[in-house]
Amino acid sequence: MAIPRRNPSVLGLVLLSMVAIASAEVFFEEKFEDGWEKRWVKSDWKKDENMAGEWNYTAGKWNGDSNDKGIQTSEDYRFYAISAEFPEFSNKDKTLVFQFSVKHEQKLDCGGGYMKLLSGEVDQKKFGGETPYSIMFGPDICGYSTKKVHAILTKNETNHLIKKEVPCETDQLTHVYTLIIRPDATYSILVDNEEKQTGSLYSDWDILPPKTIKDPEAKKPEDWDEKEYIPDPEDKKPEGYDDIPKEIPDPDAKKPEDWDDEEDGEWTAPTIPNPEYKGPWKPKKIKNPNYKGKWKAPMIDNPDFKDDPEIYVYPNLKYVGIELWQVKSGTMFDNVLVSDDPEYAKKLAEETWGKNKDAEKAAFDDAEKKREDEESKDDPVDSDDESGDAADADDDHADDSDAEEAEKDEVHHDEL
Numbered sequence: 254m255a256i257p258r259r260n261p262s263v264l265g266l267v268l269l270s271m272v273a274i275a276s277a278e279v280f281f282e283e284k285f286e287d288g289w290e291k292r293w294v295k296s297d298w299k300k301d302e303n304m305a306g307e308w309n310y311t312a313g314k315w316n317g318d319s320n321d322k323g324i325q326t327s328e329d330y331r332f333y334a335i336s337a338e339f340p341e342f343s344n345k346d347k348t349l350v351f352q353f354s355v356k357h358e359q360k361l362d363c364g365g366g367y368m369k370l371l372s373g374e375v376d377q378k379k380f381g382g383e384t385p386y387s388i389m390f391g392p393d394i395c396g397y398s399t400k401k402v403h404a405i406l407t408k409n410e411t412n413h414l415i416k417k418e419v420p421c422e423t424d425q426l427t428h429v430y431t432l433i434i435r436p437d438a439t440y441s442i443l444v445d446n447e448e449k450q451t452g453s454l455y456s457d458w459d460i461l462p463p464k465t466i467k468d469p470e471a472k473k474p475e476d477w478d479e480k481e482y483i484p485d486p487e488d489k490k491p492e493g494y495d496d497i498p499k500e501i502p503d504p505d506a507k508k509p510e511d512w513d514d515e516e517d518g519e520w521t522a523p524t525i526p527n528p529e530y531k532g533p534w535k536p537k538k539i540k541n542p543n544y545k546g547k548w549k550a551p552m553i554d555n556p557d558f559k560d561d562p563e564i565y566v567y568p569n570l571k572y573v574g575i576e577l578w579q580v581k582s583g584t585m586f587d588n589v590l591v592s593d594d595p596e597y598a599k600k601l602a603e604e605t606w607g608k609n610k611d612a613e614k615a616a617f618d619d620a621e622k623k624r625e626d627e628e629s630k631d632d633p634v635d636s637d638d639e640s641g642d643a644a645d646a647d648d649d650h651a652d653d654s655d656a657e658e659a660e661k662d663e664v665h666h667d668e669l
């Protein structure tokens with residue numbers, strides 16, 4: 254049967270690459286189109302305390318496509334927990350891609366926009382903050398200090414936070430967050446299809462003890478020279494250097510007219526600092542020819558390190574979930590993907606976020622302009638209280654022309 258082919262290379266490669274693309278596996282994909290409510294389970298977590306927030310199925314206040322909806326937190330001071338199940342899989346020998354988009358319409362000052370992957374059997378009706386998860390990933394903002402992308406990997410029931418800083422987006426627009434974990438134990442974190450961080454699971458998390466450590470036995474050799482500069486042994490003090498006085502009589506001083514040598518004593522000019530005086534002599538410095546650099550202890554293999562070639566493996570991933578506490582609601586999730594193919598994920602991001610982002614930005618700028626116009630119309634003195642009422646009133650005037658608004662503005666201020 255074996256027919257020797259003489260030149261299989263080109264066609265073979267083309268076919269191979271086609272197979273590679275075709276074999277992209279999608280374990281879960283959610284664009285929040287019709288029927289999404291059948292796929293997602295809202296948890297009862299915090300319901301009996303009346304602290305479970307409602308999700309709003311919406312395209313948001315500003316968007317690039319009003320038909321492209323996601324789910325958005327809609328009540329302040331509430332807990333949110335929702336999850337979806339997919340056929341269980343292991344990412345052993347596979348690349349794992351976890352991606353979603355998130356938009357904080359509320360100008361988030363403190364709160365998360367992250368999602369989780371969970372393993373094994375989870376009672377989705379009870380999914381909440383205490384439910385163990387395998388991976389937690391996404392942006393987290395709190396005040397000025399926390400503006401980062403979380404990437405928590407749970408291993409052996411311990412949550413390991415990424416040790417590198419990965420800044421997140423802080424505006425009120427949609428952004429795509431992507432976590433890629435590869436079988437060679439490397440990872441990448443992308444925001445809007447741009448790599449923001451990459452490295453190794455070994456070094457950027459403390460999942461395993463470090464492979465190498467500084468030799469605790471090593472000591473700096475006695476003759477190790479750490480001085481980068483030394484006094485020039487050739488340099489000599491110029492002759493007469495020490496005879497230069499620190500101060501000299503002021504050459505411009507004149508004996509006052511009414512000075513009486515007999516009564517006032519012999520006149521001497523006041524002294525001033527001598528511009529010639531350069532302080533005590535010091536030889537100039539030169540590069541130390543024996544300089545060896547700062548001493549560092551040599552690295553040795555860490556006796557506590559035991560390699561785990563499956564450091565990247567999650568053998569029974571089965572759910573994707575959102576579990577959040579929100580002080581201010583308005584965070585919106587969309588286009589959730591769990592796959593084994595970064596290229597597929599990239600394409601999906603381009604076809605959703607990429608396609609809509611300019612129109613969304615324009616819609617946002619419009620909304621902002623309207624809001625600013627309305628605000629400048631408001632009483633600037635007590636804008637703090639009754640802001641809710643003011644906002645309601647503003648909506649009624651949303652269609653007013655700028656000219657009318659300017660007029661009202663004047664009237665309003667004249668009243669003050």
Ligand SMILES: *[C@@H]1O[C@H](CO)[C@@H](O)[C@H](O)[C@H]1NC(C)=O
Binds near residue numbers: 313
């Ligand atoms: C849902 O979102 C839309 C668009 O922002 C908004 O008009 C509506 O009031 C929201 N509904 C709830 C219940 O929050």
Ligand SMILES: *[C@@H]1O[C@H](CO)[C@@H](O)[C@H](O)[C@H]1NC(C)=O
Binds near residue numbers: 409
């Ligand atoms: C897992 O955790 C337990 C308890 O903390 C510990 O004794 C054990 O060594 C850990 N195993 C690995 C492989 O890290």
